[in-house]
Amino acid sequence: MALIKSISGIRGTIGGKAGNGLTPIDLVKFTTAYAHFLRQDNKGNNTIVLGRDGRMSGEMVRNLVVPTLQNCGFNVVDLGLSTTPTVEMAVKMESAAGGIILTASHNPKEWNALKLLNEDGEFLSAADGQWILDFADTNEADYADINHLGKVTHDNSFMQKHIDALLAHPLVDIEAIRSKNFKIVVDAINSTGATFVPALLKALGVEDIIVINNDVTGDFAHNPEPLPENLIGLCSKVVKENAHLGIAVDPDVDRLCFVNEDGSLFGEEYTLVAIADYVLSHHKGGNTVSNMSSTRALRDVTEKHGGQYFPSAVGEVNVVTKMKAHNAVIGGEGNGGVICPELHYGRDALAGIALFLTHLAKSGKPVSGLRNTYPHYIISKNKIELPEGLNVAKIFAAIQQKYKAQPINTEDGLKIEFDKDWVHLRTSNTEPIIRIYAESISEVTANNIAQRIIADIREEIKR
Numbered sequence: 001m002a003l004i005k006s007i008s009g010i011r012g013t014i015g016g017k018a019g020n021g022l023t024p025i026d027l028v029k030f031t032t033a034y035a036h037f038l039r040q041d042n043k044g045n046n047t048i049v050l051g052r053d054g055r056m057s058g059e060m061v062r063n064l065v066v067p068t069l070q071n072c073g074f075n076v077v078d079l080g081l082s083t084t085p086t087v088e089m090a091v092k093m094e095s096a097a098g099g100i101i102l103t104a105s106h107n108p109k110e111w112n113a114l115k116l117l118n119e120d121g122e123f124l125s126a127a128d129g130q131w132i133l134d135f136a137d138t139n140e141a142d143y144a145d146i147n148h149l150g151k152v153t154h155d156n157s158f159m160q161k162h163i164d165a166l167l168a169h170p171l172v173d174i175e176a177i178r179s180k181n182f183k184i185v186v187d188a189i190n191s192t193g194a195t196f197v198p199a200l201l202k203a204l205g206v207e208d209i210i211v212i213n214n215d216v217t218g219d220f221a222h223n224p225e226p227l228p229e230n231l232i233g234l235c236s237k238v239v240k241e242n243a244h245l246g247i248a249v250d251p252d253v254d255r256l257c258f259v260n261e262d263g264s265l266f267g268e269e270y271t272l273v274a275i276a277d278y279v280l281s282h283h284k285g286g287n288t289v290s291n292m293s294s295t296r297a298l299r300d301v302t303e304k305h306g307g308q309y310f311p312s313a314v315g316e317v318n319v320v321t322k323m324k325a326h327n328a329v330i331g332g333e334g335n336g337g338v339i340c341p342e343l344h345y346g347r348d349a350l351a352g353i354a355l356f357l358t359h360l361a362k363s364g365k366p367v368s369g370l371r372n373t374y375p376h377y378i379i380s381k382n383k384i385e386l387p388e389g390l391n392v393a394k395i396f397a398a399i400q401q402k403y404k405a406q407p408i409n410t411e412d413g414l415k416i417e418f419d420k421d422w423v424h425l426r427t428s429n430t431e432p433i434i435r436i437y438a439e440s441i442s443e444v445t446a447n448n449i450a451q452r453i454i455a456d457i458r459e460e461i462k463r
Contacts, residue, residue, distance in 0.1 A: 006429060010022070011107070038098050049090045049098075069150060070144075082101075086350075087117070173362065177205050177361045185237045191250075194213070226248040234248055238263050246258065272336070273374055340352075379438070381435070385432060385433050390461065396410075412424075
């Protein structure tokens with residue numbers, strides 16, 4: 001059993017003892033803390049939007065969270081089965097005080113989580129998240145009396161509202177997409193993508209849609225993270241059906257990746273790259289942001305269009321903060337997360353689909369041909385376990401000194417650049433490890449860079 005309490009939300013496995021799993025006691029405790037956080041300065045706004053993905057535990061968790069919010073005096077707009085980006089947009093549309101998405105994103109079926117949003121439909125800042133964690137450890141909760149309990153409203157209209165907002169986006173061209181008569185296979189991973197993605201595709205003029213893993217049971221047909229080893233079935237289905245492309249989303253539909261017409265992977269790192277290329281073609285000189293563990297290809301594409309690329313610390317809230325600071329026209333993360341600020345500041349697979357299909361249709365190329373227009377970088381992902389009590393800051397300082405002649409970024413761990421290659425070291429928030437990601441145009445070079453740094457770390461550990 002596991003319970004991970006972080007500034008970005010509360011995540012854990014269902015069951016076990018309180019404090020060691022996502023139990024009813026923990027759900028009530030942290031929901032209460034969130035409600036008290038919103039009470040501080042909400043100017044009388046007592047509405048919270050709530051939605052959930054298709055997880056097996058979703059309804060049970062919902063039936064604990066909603067009454068807790070009511071007991072804290074908040075009215076709840078319950079979207080039912082929904083997506084993370086839809087809930088984010090609904091918070092703004094409802095002028096709500098905040099929102100909660102019940103989802104553990106790409107984690108396996110035994111996990112669930114409270115993803116917490118502010119009044120802008122965005123993830124909480126580090127300071128706000130810490131306030132909630134601190135309050136949860138107090139005994140200061142104060143619940144509403146009988147005359148001030150909140151009410152629940154069920155509203156299933158926001159899928160269409162989300163789709164309507166995408167159709168109205170000036171860079172989404174329905175006629176261009178319709179004219180291509182795309183045949184598309186979707187892996188909906190037994191969650192809400194089975195409803196939302198086909199609905200969007202139909203609205204975009206796509207008629208030939210094949211959905212696999214389409215039963216919204218939360219009993220995921222494979223590991224739900226959209227990585228190559230988990231998408232073998234989608235790749236083979238695209239080839240078997242002679243489809244133009246495949247689409248994979250995660251259970252809460254904020255991550256997105258594509259499969260080429262030949263069954264090869266477009267690459268989740270290149271979801272953002274391709275969409276940014278299209279957006280920047282209409283926003284010449286526009287800036288972009290991605291976290292510093294993402295591919296350099298976004299920087300290359302941005303500079304090609306005369307813009308400036310800015311790296312951020314890992315984490316969606318950090319990407320959003322940097323996007324706002326530099327007025328970025330597009331941003332996101334290399335895990336297939338696309339943030340389109342004209343819609344909202346959150347990763348949105350549905351927005352990514354609409355923009356990508358427009359780009360693909362106007363390019364006149366097959367998906368593999370579009371992919372071949374971008375630089376081909378390889379990221380080597382590694383990790384090293386740490387002895388208990390190790391001074392990581394001292395190790396990072398020693399490595400920084402060793403490579404002091406190279407451009408270095410210390411905003412999030414340690415990132416060292418070597419011409420067009422780079423390596424990024426950062427500690428995990430949940431495990432005693434250092435993650436080491438390295439990128440190059442050569443897989444051998446990327447692996448060699450990572451292994452060189454790992455050797456440096458081991459050498460420092462021995463000192």
